[in-house]
Every structure is written in structure tokens, then in C-alpha cells.
Amino acid sequence: MTQQTEQQRRDRWNTPEMQAFRREVREATFTKEGMMVAFPTCFPGMTTAIVPDESRITALDVIPSGVVFGGTSGYQTHLFAAAFHGITGAVFDLGIVDGARECVAVCCGKTHFVAFVNGPGGGRAIQVPLVRMDADLIQEWGFQRPEFKDLGECAASEPVVHAVAVPEAELVVGATREHVFKLEMATGKIQIVGAAPAGGKLARTSAGGIVGRDSARTLWHFDPRSSVFKRQAFQLPEGQWTHDLIWARDTRTGIVYTGDAAGRLYSFDEKSGFSDPLGEVPVAPVGPMAVTLDGRVFGFCGEEMARLFCLDPRQKKVMALGGAASVIERRRYGYVFGDAVTGRDGEIIFGENDNGGHLWLYFPRIQPV
Amino acid sequence: MRPKAITIDRRTFVKTSVCSAAALSAASRAIQAADGQPAYSCKFYPFTDHPNADTCWSLSVGPDGRIYAAACAESSPGGTVKLMRYNEQTDQLDYLFDLAEKVDDPGDSGRATQCKIHYSFAPSMSDGIMYMATHLSGPPIDLPIYSPWYFWHDPKRCFRGAALVAYDTKEEKIAWWDTLIPKEGCRCLAFDEERDTLYALSYPRDHFITYNVKTRQRRDIGRIGSINGQGIFIDKKHRAYTTNDYGHLVRYTPEKDRLEWSPEPLPYDRRNQTGWHAVFYDLVASPDRECIYATTWIPQPRLMRIWPHEGEWPRVEDLGPVTQDRDLTFPHSMFVDHCGGLTFAADGKLYYVASRWRDARYNPIPPEREEREGVVWRLDPDTLKREEVTLLKHPVGTAQYVSRGAVDHNGDLFFGYINHRGKPAGIFKVTMPADRKKKNAHLPIRVWG
Numbered sequence: 149m150t151q152q153t154e155q156q157r158r159d160r161w162n163t164p165e166m167q168a169f170r171r172e173v174r175e176a177t178f179t180k181e182g183m184m185v186a187f188p189t190c191f192p193g194m195t196t197a198i199v200p201d202e203s204r205i206t207a208l209d210v211i212p213s214g215v216v217f218g219g220t221s222g223y224q225t226h227l228f229a230a231a232f233h234g235i236t237g238a239v240f241d242l243g244i245v246d247g248a249r250e251c252v253a254v255c256c257g258k259t260h261f262v263a264f265v266n267g268p269g270g271g272r273a274i275q276v277p278l279v280r281m282d283a284d285l286i287q288e289w290g291f292q293r294p295e296f297k298d299l300g301e302c303a304a305s306e307p308v309v310h311a312v313a314v315p316e317a318e319l320v321v322g323a324t325r326e327h328v329f330k331l332e333m334a335t336g337k338i339q340i341v342g343a344a345p346a347g348g349k350l351a352r353t354s355a356g357g358i359v360g361r362d363s364a365r366t367l368w369h370f371d372p373r374s375s376v377f378k379r380q381a382f383q384l385p386e387g388q389w390t391h392d393l394i395w396a397r398d399t400r401t402g403i404v405y406t407g408d409a410a411g412r413l414y415s416f417d418e419k420s421g422f423s424d425p426l427g428e429v430p431v432a433p434v435g436p437m438a439v440t441l442d443g444r445v446f447g448f449c450g451e452e453m454a455r456l457f458c459l460d461p462r463q464k465k466v467m468a469l470g471g472a473a474s475v476i477e478r479r480r481y482g483y484v485f486g487d488a489v490t491g492r493d494g495e496i497i498f499g500e501n502d503n504g505g506h507l508w509l510y511f512p513r514i515q516p517v
Numbered sequence: 518m519r520p521k522a523i524t525i526d527r528r529t530f531v532k533t534s535v536c537s538a539a540a541l542s543a544a545s546r547a548i549q550a551a552d553g554q555p556a557y558s559c560k561f562y563p564f565t566d567h568p569n570a571d572t573c574w575s576l577s578v579g580p581d582g583r584i585y586a587a588a589c590a591e592s593s594p595g596g597t598v599k600l601m602r603y604n605e606q607t608d609q610l611d612y613l614f615d616l617a618e619k620v621d622d623p624g625d626s627g628r629a630t631q632c633k634i635h636y637s638f639a640p641s642m643s644d645g646i647m648y649m650a651t652h653l654s655g656p657p658i659d660l661p662i663y664s665p666w667y668f669w670h671d672p673k674r675c676f677r678g679a680a681l682v683a684y685d686t687k688e689e690k691i692a693w694w695d696t697l698i699p700k701e702g703c704r705c706l707a708f709d710e711e712r713d714t715l716y717a718l719s720y721p722r723d724h725f726i727t728y729n730v731k732t733r734q735r736r737d738i739g740r741i742g743s744i745n746g747q748g749i750f751i752d753k754k755h756r757a758y759t760t761n762d763y764g765h766l767v768r769y770t771p772e773k774d775r776l777e778w779s780p781e782p783l784p785y786d787r788r789n790q791t792g793w794h795a796v797f798y799d800l801v802a803s804p805d806r807e808c809i810y811a812t813t814w815i816p817q818p819r820l821m822r823i824w825p826h827e828g829e830w831p832r833v834e835d836l837g838p839v840t841q842d843r844d845l846t847f848p849h850s851m852f853v854d855h856c857g858g859l860t861f862a863a864d865g866k867l868y869y870v871a872s873r874w875r876d877a878r879y880n881p882i883p884p885e886r887e888e889r890e891g892v893v894w895r896l897d898p899d900t901l902k903r904e905e906v907t908l909l910k911h912p913v914g915t916a917q918y919v920s921r922g923a924v925d926h927n928g929d930l931f932f933g934y935i936n937h938r939g940k941p942a943g944i945f946k947v948t949m950p951a952d953r954k955k956k957n958a959h960l961p962i963r964v965w966g
Contacts, residue, residue: 161594161661166660166661169660169661169662170661170662173662173664173667176667177664177666177667178666196780199778200739200740200741200761200776200778201739201775201776223775430670431670450669450670452669452700452722453666453669453670453722455670471666479743479762479793480742480743480762481666481721481743483722483740502740503739503740503741503776504740504741504742504761
């Protein structure tokens, strides 16, 4: 009788359905396709990483050579540079921004980058020279920490919410809680260009304008060439727009992507407006995302324990790719992410917004011909 | 008395303490009493009142001096954990209650179950409360496995959360319960009775949690890493310590309300390891609470002694490996190569259980012996010499993996037993020689799981 019961028990858990379920859990829980590499905020083997509770990576930008610049949040804000190509492979902690506990944006120009940080006194812009990351980090090297230049508040006592670079104009456009401002990289001059309540991140559109949310249903627009600021310039599509916006930009076409609070994804072109829903992420909300060179959008979604997804805009299809896990360079699970950029060769670089944050390099699966 | 502070390297430790295979029989004879009866006798107590139980991840002495054990059922879909207590009058285990029933989260809920207590007993002496917190991994009743990552966003399947139960050992009833960590399990627990504060590590996200038992307020202090430390200890200054993925100490100081990371890692085998995964496994304070003896949760576990009250960061003495040498090209199983059950007995000596296994080159155990053995060691803190006092003997399975150990108020040793294939699950009692026992031998009580 006991034997029979044991056999029945085994049979119950070995049906084709249960075997498929086991396989699904085994293969789909983590990084179902492509490769994740978690890279620590240090020069491995040479320096210590940024203090764990000061290393929540919340802002990233990248220059054409592939060097990544970023900022952290936590007990203190650090700014850093990172390089992964050639004979580099290091994150260089550029230093701590006095009095800052949050970095909301990093915007790269030709010679400098500007980090937008918040602290008890409000939001400020910090200008830093671009550092070279081209030494032979296998053989011998030399580093020098750059000096930070505090460009001051962006709007009196208001925290900065986000900012984006307009590299060809050496300009940054940003938003505080109540205002929109521009910053000239060459002079460091900050000027308020309009007033609008912040609604999340900003995006640079296909025609070179900057957009940000200014009401439950609309976007403002700023034209860097004419310096014209216009509220309610674009209508958001049907959907749930009750959250802070997040964007990803295709650098080849200028098309940007965003998602509503339910996790539905849309594209936006300044000329043609918003698309119909392109798909829905496995779990809302949509988190940081970036567009690789073939137009696919990779991002994270869901709170507390984010899941990777891929949107193929041409097929209007979203694939769930599982949670983040790295087994190369560092063995680590990735749960919360703060920003994303597209690397030099189309890899996606995610900033981990967690204690002990790492830069997560995601190499998407190569599409079969 | 505090032993002279010295660093013991591996070679010295092996030379002075480890019994070779050839010496085992001699060592075994050495512990025989004059009348021929074993000085240390070992007996296994199965969880007969919980036939589905497959492991005992937690065993502790309660504030009443009695031994409490978690009869865990992590392999059975719908399995739940039941609390057992050793009854010295009847010399058997008494079944107290099913935790899942008591916290309104029954095994047939369809969610991951309240299947175990994992290093999460914490006694409170002033009021006789035994705190215990549950952990996850047991699958829902209709599924063969459970992954906390896979089901995190599934409200029907996701684990409801670690339940904290305050069991009144005087009144023999549950005083109250609460959800300690929503959606996650509690990997280990410690209690600072003077501050009314429990410390816990969450699984799988590895967050450090504080919980005030008076206000019932929980705070999430933040993430540590990916691999839970398997223990938290508290020093005399009310600082709580655990470890990160790379074997560094992680300290929470209530006045700072912040986690800090030590610059130096804990000892590990530098021949083939990097410090990664050298997290705490088991921890016991010396009777004077001046230092902590610890082992690590990694193959080639090491014993160490930590002095938390010296310097900015504790001084750590490497007392060397606790298990045998091995082929460094082979990734040894963590279920085979293991050390746990650290506890001080009335004779002032440290007892622990380390595994030993047959290896053609490094430990050719004769075929008539078990392939894997759980060796009970007795270490003299003054000389750092250790002696083998007995082997744990399971009726059918091997007994090389012990989760936790404790000494009861009579001075006898108890060990929780892990072997998924070795049903029945249960605990071991090692009766101490009469001259090495005393009343209230469990004091000062261990306040972490």
C-alpha cells in the first residue's frame, strides 16, 4: 500500500504538464535569452566598490566612444565613469558630491558632463570634465580625479526631476518640480524656460525637441533651436497615465518609447504622434529601458523584483525574459534598476538602483537571419 | 578567562587537532568510560507526529531550558512546519502545534507554504517568550516546486510572508503573531532583549530587517547581497552582525541606523577560493560573551573566533578548516562538506558537528563504516585542541549535516538533522558524561537562531 502511494505521488508530479512547469521555472525565471553581466562600481582587483548604500545607480549617459558616466543615490551621491571596451573594464569613482543624496540625471556633452543632484537644499547642476578611460587596464595605468564645478540651483529650492542632453547644441534641458530650464554646457548658465508640474522623465524626440508631461493627458514641448516652450503640445494616447513617465530613445530614428501605468507600451514620433499600444509588459510598471541598434527595446518592469522584457516594435510583440542574474564577473541577482542606456555596440547598460548597485551589461540575443 | 589571542594557521590547527582516519578508532576508544559504556551516548528522535517532515532546520533551547525543534516539510507540496519539544520525562518529542494553522496560512492555500523555521528561534528570558519566524521554499499544494523569484508577482502563488510567532513557554500558548517580512522568508533571526528588537534577513532579496516586539513595527534597512548570511549575532554594544556575499562582516548599529561593511573578509581557503560565499553559517557566543565562534557556509568551512569589542572592526582569528582535505579541482557538495551545531556545554568547551566522508585519496574510510559521518567535536577554547567525542547515528541515513545545536537545562546536547533522503527526519540527543553536565547549562542563553 505504501509503495502504491509513493508511486502515485511520483506519478502525480511527473505528468507532462508538471514536467513542462518544472522546465518553465528552470529556464524562464532568470535571463531567458541573451547574457547579463553585473559589473561592480570599481576597478576589479584594484579598488573597492562604492559604499553599498551610496551606490544606488539612478542616472546614466554614454558618449559615442562607449564610456558611460553615471551618478548614484543613497547616503551620499557619487559620480563615476565606466568603460568596458578594449583593454579597459573598470568603473572609476570620480568622487562624492557634497550635500547630495540623489542623482536624477547625467547629461554628456563634448567636453563635460553635467550631473543633476538633489539634497536638503534642492536641486543643483554639477559640471565635470569628461575623463579619459583609455589606459591599458591590464598592464599599467594612471588616473586623476577631476574637479567638480557646482553650477548652482536649477530653480530656487526645487528638486530636479530629470534632464536630457541635446549634444549637438551643447545644451541640457531639464525639469524641476515646477519648472523647465535649459543649461548651456559651454557657459554653465541656467535659465528657466517655462513652468509646468513635473510628471516623470523627459525625452528628446525625433525632431530634436524635448517633451515632458505637464498634465494627466498632455506633454509640453521645448524647441532648443527657437527656445520656444509650449504647454499641452501633445496629447497622450488612451491609457492609464497616472504615473511618472519613463522613456527610451532609438538613436537612429529618434523615435521614443514609453509606457502607461498598466504597462502598455507606445512609440512616439514628433511628426506622427503616438502609436497604438505595441504590447504590454509582463508586470507593471514599466521601468528603465533602452533601444538596441536593431530597434528592439529592452527594459525592466515590475516593482521590488524587476523582470526583463523585450519589445519588438516591428512585430508589436513583447517577450518576458525573466529576472536579472549574473554569473560572469559577479554572481548576483538584480532586483531594482534606476536607468538604462545603449552602449557602443548595442549592448544595454542598466544601472542597478539597490544597495551594492552594479552596472548590468545586457548583451541581447543575436536574431537569427 | 579569555584565551591568549593567537592566530592559528591551517597547518597548525590540523597538526594539533584533526584525527586522521587511522587515528579514529583510537580516538573513539579514548572517549569510552571506564565501565565500557560510551561516555557520550547518541540517540535519534524522529518526528513521528509529522511524517511529512523532511528536515530540521532549526533547533534551540527555549527560555524554559527545554529543547524546541522545527519539524519542517519543504519537499512535500502543501507541507507545513510543526513545532516539537523534547520531553525529558517521557524521553520523546511532544508535538506542540502546526505553525501554518496558527497563523491562518494553511498548507492548502494554493500559495507557497509556511514550511519551515530556518535558524529563526530566538528566546526572550524576561517573559518566557520563544520567538520563531517561518521561511519559504515549500511548494503550493498542487505544484511540485516553488521559486520565490518566478512567483514574486503572482498574488495567488507567492509566499504570503514570514510569520513571526511569539510562543509563551510559561502559559504554553501563542501570545501573538504577525507577518515579519511580506512575500519573503526569514533566513535567520536574532533578538536584542534589552532593545526589544528582532533582527532578520529576508530571502530571497537578502534585506536586513528590524522588528520592534513592543510596537510591532518593521523596518527594512536595505539589501545586503544575494546570498543570505545564515546567522546574525549581537555584541555587548547592541550591534548586530552578519555577512555579505564576499565574506565581509556587515554591521548594523542602532544609533547610526545604517549598515556598514568591514574592510577585511572572513577567513577562507586561499588555495582555491576568493572569499565569495564565505558567509556565516553558525555562530555561538563564548560563555562570557566576549567573543563569537563561527563557521562559514561554504565547502571547506572554517572555524573562527571573532572579537567584536576590539577595534573599529572585530579582530578575527582563523582557527582553520573543520573538515578534511580534498581534491581542489572538484566542486564539493555543500550538503556533504559541512559544519554546524556550535554550542557551549557545561564543561566550558565548544561542541560542534563537522562532516567526514569517504575519499579514496584524502580519507579512505573503511567500507564497513558509513560513507558520510557526522562527527561531534569538543574544542578546548584555551588550547584550541579538539577531540572527537562521538558520531551521530541515524537509523537509516547518513548524518553528516547538522543545522543547529543546543544544550538543554540538564546539560545534554541536541542537534537538528538535515538529510532529505534520510527519513525519518528528527533530532539527535547526545547525552553528556555526568561530570560534564550541570543544571541550567543553557545559560547564558543564545539569543539567535
